[in-house]
Amino acid sequence: MTPLVSVIIPVFNREKLILETLESISAQSYEHWECLVIDDRSTDLTVNEIKKYLTKDNRVKVFIRPSNKPKGANACRNYGLELSNGTYINWFDSDDIMHPDKIRLQIEALESSNNPFCVCQSYIFKNDIKNVIGFQTDFITSKSPFDDFLTKKIVWLTQSPIFRKDFLIENDYLFDEDLQAGQDWEMFSRILFNNSNYIPIEKPLVYLRQHKNNTSRGKNEEQLWYYFLARYKIYVKFKDSLSFENIEYLKCYFLNSFKLLLRYKQYNKSYNVWKMALITDKTYTIKQHFYFILSMLSFVMFRKGDKFINKLERK
Structure with missing residues (x-):
């Protein structure tokens, strides 16, 4: 049977961008997925926009972060994992775009191996995915993955990997909810310390949006x-x-x-x-x-x- 993939998206005040992200997921050539959007209690019309989209694609679902969980994308990501039904997990961001073949290519690679996760290359774009600035990083492949990820000789962000869910659950790999930045580096460093057998796909399958409100690709x-x-x-x-x-x-x-x-x-x-x-x-x-x-x-x-x-x- 075709395994179910759970795409988990934390969102906060993205009413103008979230629909483009959802469209890119609906357009996947791999069709057996669910998309769990976890709203971090937005104060704009984000939830209304998502609810409108549900009538277009019922594989998309929206949930509100429970009040007993701390504010922030990491708590939303972890909550989404709790709610997920998939065999595989792809955390994604609410302002970025999936290549149409992202899920298919990564699942094909994982299904033909025993590796716990697969990562792909990413592009950075501005305003429109036709306006690609360049690769997000030069390298995602290494003979010493933990050492090179720790020192940022290889790099990937939250959107890139697809994980086997049982691998995450059995090893208690969750996002650190105390961190409001650097959480992907911290989590993937923990994972690579014990598990360096991942599959790299050098093709860019993620489009990372560069804009003034971006919280993960700027510095303050x-x-x-x-x-x-x-x-x-x-x-x-x-x-x-x-x-x-x-x-x-x-x-x-x-x-x-x-x-x-x-x-x-x-x-x-x-x-x-x-x-x-x-x-x-x-x-x-x-x-x-x-x-x-x-x-x-x-x-x-x-x-x-x-x-x-x-x-x-x-x-």
């Missing part, structure tokens, strides 16, 4: 904090098993996070980076920790302190 002060937090979680979870190169990569990331947050005047967050990841790092000397303190004091008091920050480098 709040996201920088969550990017740090995602990496700190991976460091704490796996530090006893990480290579020296990976540990050094993460420690350099922590230092750069401290500097960037301080320059963005995110003083509490930069202090928390120092307290969580830097103060206990024995590779820094007492003199360097003195510069950490001086840089924080200088930015708080005078809104500048680069002469102290610039003295903080890993040897």
Whole structure:
């Protein structure tokens, strides 16, 4: 029998974009799917637009995030997994577009193997999928997937993989609901640490939309904090098993996070980076920790302190 694929889409205030995403799913050459749209309690007409679409394709269903679950796309993704009936899971985003053959090609690859998931390449586009800017990443294939994903030598986002549902459930692979950015990197790093046998499809089967309201492909002060937090979680979870190169990569990331947050005047967050990841790092000397303190004091008091920050480098 043809396996059912559950496409799970968290959505918040996407009334002008969600229908184009749903159209791309309805146009799939693989027809045995369900699409669970989990609304994060939108304040615009998103839900009304989706309900109108249900009369066009009854494979699409809409649910509201329960009030006892935290706000955010990750809670919606996890809730969608709870509701799903599919053998396979494809999390997707509410502003992106599927290539018509995405599901078919990935399911064909998975059905002819024992691999737990399959990833594909992605395009970035602006305004219209005819206006492709380029690939989202150069590489999705590696001989050392965990190492290269952790250091971002290979990259894919939430939309790319299709997973066997039993693989996710049996290993308790869920999105971290504390993270508001960097959650895909954190989750896929956890997965690749133990399971590096995935199928790469080099053909771009996802179109990632670039626009001013995009939350996953831009950077701001709040996201920088969550990017740090995602990496700190991976460091704490796996530090006893990480290579020296990976540990050094993460420690350099922590230092750069401290500097960037301080320059963005995110003083509490930069202090928390120092307290969580830097103060206990024995590779820094007492003199360097003195510069950490001086840089924080200088930015708080005078809104500048680069002469102290610039003295903080890993040897």
